[in-house]
Amino acid sequence: MSRNRVRAAAAAGALLAGALTACSGSGDDDGSVTIKLLEYQKARADVIEPLIPEFERAMARRGQEVKVELIADTLTDDQFRTKITQQLHSGSAPDVIDMGGTNVTGLAGAGYLLKLDEYLDGWDGWDQYYASVKDGVRQPDGGYYSLPHEASxxxxxxxxxxxxxxxxxxxxxxxxxxxxxxxxxxxxxxxxxxxxxxxxxxxxxxxxxxxxxxxxxxxxxxxxxxxxxxxxxxxxxxxxxxxxxxxxxxxxxxxxxxxxxxxxxxxxxxxxxxxxxxxxxxxxxxxxxxxxxxxxxxxxxxxxxxxxxxxxxxxxxxxxxxxVSGGGYGYSVSAESGHPDAAAELVKWLSSGVPLAKQLTAVGAVSPRKDLSGTAPYKDEPTLLEAERKLPGTVQPxxxxxxxxxxxxxxxxxxxxxxxxxxxxxxxxxxxxxxxxxxxxxxxxx
Structure with a gap:
């Protein structure tokens, strides 16, 4: 396990208590922390961009100065896999990576992704996820290296x-x-x-x-x-x-x-x-x-x-x-992120409430959580709601x-x-x- 992954696990308790202690001691000259988020599909980048200031304001209300830099790098799936593997290997990858679940297993197995279990345990949002979705993203070692923000x-x-x-x-x-x-x-x-x-x-x-x-x-x-x-x-x-x-x-x-x-x-x-x-x-x-x-x-x-x-x-x-229930995209955190606590906060915030509802509607995805059916604009998508009602009874290979x-x-x-x-x-x-x-x-x- 890398030094950053050990430090992230040790700091998880403080994160769940609402503090970002690992981030507050280091960062930009003004005392803030900057994390980078990669979106490699235009439709996803377009919906994320206006959400970033909302997240920054939400963190500021909690007394934490967190800035997010969106990297909107439009790539094909093959181009993305090649580029992110090279970046993770060299330690230059963004803090947060939005990608399809089929990419996660190999990258997690190579030690490139942060295990998120310590951040998810005790988070009430995790309790809202459908069992089939959780099963679909659990890795061979039993851990979670991606927080899914959609299902299919x-x-x-x-x-x-x-x-x-x-x-x-x-x-x-x-x-x-x-x-x-x-x-x-x-x-x-x-x-x-x-x-x-x-x-x-x-x-x-x-x-x-x-x-x-x-x-x-x-x-x-x-x-x-x-x-x-x-x-x-x-x-x-x-x-x-x-x-x-x-x-x-x-x-x-x-x-x-x-x-x-x-x-x-x-x-x-x-x-x-x-x-x-x-x-x-x-x-x-x-x-x-x-x-x-x-x-x-x-x-x-x-x-x-x-x-x-x-x-x-x-x-x-x-x-x-x-x-059949299939995975969708999920947020992973680089194992070498300098600010894993802030990255995990961003991942959870984007995977909750109105921010999640806006993403689901933009890309036509089914909610991986049980508590979104009444949240606009997702609540106004009858075909997606119908598909979600099938989700608990689907086959998950x-x-x-x-x-x-x-x-x-x-x-x-x-x-x-x-x-x-x-x-x-x-x-x-x-x-x-x-x-x-x-x-x-x-x-x-x-």
């Missing part, structure tokens, strides 16, 4: 208006066989592939996190065991999921050519779903805002009237329809270190399915072989 629910979005016009049942499908029967009805009417699940290398990590993973998550098969820290690469659930993809492609229900497009989400989610050619799309709750909302990438007029949401149907016997390698293997093997170079069984075998090679034998359960 992944489901199947469908075009109610189109299906009703075609005379296709819009009630919740109980099984994939039932849903496939409906999609065959649509294809018979339109001659087009009627649904999209992310797959292939062009879709990148989405082929795993938004494609295969949500399907496997509801099968009851274990993917990752936190105690042994090993991945199970062969299971009934994985075999069933690869077989499902193969069946959908063979029956012409997935747009194989579009999935091989360099930007496969454009002809599918941004063109054919909005125009109604594709009638079912695997999607997260963020789609209401980012994809099909009035200011989204491909707005659908009167989207709430035209689009509905189904749970994923059951794939294997003995299971029931379900939705347990994942750990090695996700990137598993994702890479999924991308390659689903690409084989899309191109017709493998059937379901062959893809499952190829996945297990490739993932084991990428992960290394010690991280694979046998």
């Amino acid at each position: 629910v992944q489901s199947l979005f469908y075009r109610k208006d189109v299906l009703e016009r075609l005379g296709v049942d819009t009630s919740q499908p109980r099984t994939w066989d039932e849903l496939i029967g409906r999609m065959k009805q649509v294809r018979a009417e339109t001659g087009e592939a009627p649904m999209v699940l992310p797959a292939g290398t062009a879709w990148g990590a989405g082929s795993w996190s938004e494609g295969l993973l949500p399907i496997v998550a509801g099968t009851g098969s274990t993917l990752y065991d936190a105690e042994s820290r090993k991945w199970t690469l062969e299971s009934e659930g994985l075999s069933a999921a690869f077989d499902l993809y193969a069946e959908l492609i063979e029956d012409g229900l997935l747009p194989a050519r579009d999935l091989q497009n360099p930007n496969p989400w454009e002809p599918t989610k941004y063109q054919k779903f909005p125009e109604g050619t594709i009638t079912v799309a695997a999607q997260g709750s963020w789609g209401w805002k980012y994809d099909w909302g009035p200011e989204g990438a491909a707005p659908i007029e009167n989207v709430r009237e035209k689009v509905g949401v189904w749970d994923y149907p059951a794939l294997v016997p003995g299971t029931e329809p379900y939705s 347990l994942l750990g270190d090695g996700q990137d390698q598993v994702s890479q293997a999924v991308q390659g093997t689903t690409a084989e399915l899309v191109s017709g170079d493998a059937d379901g069984g062959e893809a499952a075998d190829d996945f297990a072989e490739e993932a084991e090679e990428l992960l290394g034998r010690p991280r694979v359960a046998k």
Whole structure:
């Protein structure tokens, strides 16, 4: 553990008592403390910027002079991962980093992030977090290195208006066989592939996190065991999921050519779903805002009237329809922060009340807390509130270190399915072989 992490843990009791003793003794020439906050997506930076003076005033009322410098550095996900890893390694990273949960495990395991447990224990805000959200961000050592300020629910979005016009049942499908029967009805009417699940290398990590993973998550098969820290690469659930993809492609229900497009989400989610050619799309709750909302990438007029949401149907016997809860972005603190107490105060303040409600509304995310449904402007987002009501009953897939390698293997093997170079069984075998090679034998359960 670094010297700063030891000092942060020792000072936690003072923080919870309302003092920032570690910060008050050091800082700028005027006695104040300056901490840096990194936002690498413009929409997030735009909503955070006007909140910073409010936080500074709130701290001033408590007798603490804390300044926040916002670093708004617009980057792609890959650019961000490269840059933040370099900065953390060199000790030059900002105090607070806002990032997706998939980045946290590796960085925490490398010792780059501050363990936040001492700051969260005893904080009444932590008691308001949904259990599934807490479970999703708990790291293999049992600790928390990120405070999530959003959640997501992944489901199947469908075009109610189109299906009703075609005379296709819009009630919740109980099984994939039932849903496939409906999609065959649509294809018979339109001659087009009627649904999209992310797959292939062009879709990148989405082929795993938004494609295969949500399907496997509801099968009851274990993917990752936190105690042994090993991945199970062969299971009934994985075999069933690869077989499902193969069946959908063979029956012409997935747009194989579009999935091989360099930007496969454009002809599918941004063109054919909005125009109604594709009638079912695997999607997260963020789609209401980012994809099909009035200011989204491909707005659908009167989207709430035209689009509905189904749970994923059951794939294997003995299971029931379900939705999947996924992580969103969270605030982490650099293990080498010179002012960890002030950084933790900022993280908690941004993850509470009106500041949190404004962020959720701006990015179309679901509240990770139970106490936001009456807070404006979040309270005026019916689609997000509906998704939040599902959150306690969602499936939360347990994942750990090695996700990137598993994702890479999924991308390659689903690409084989899309191109017709493998059937379901062959893809499952190829996945297990490739993932084991990428992960290394010690991280694979046998």
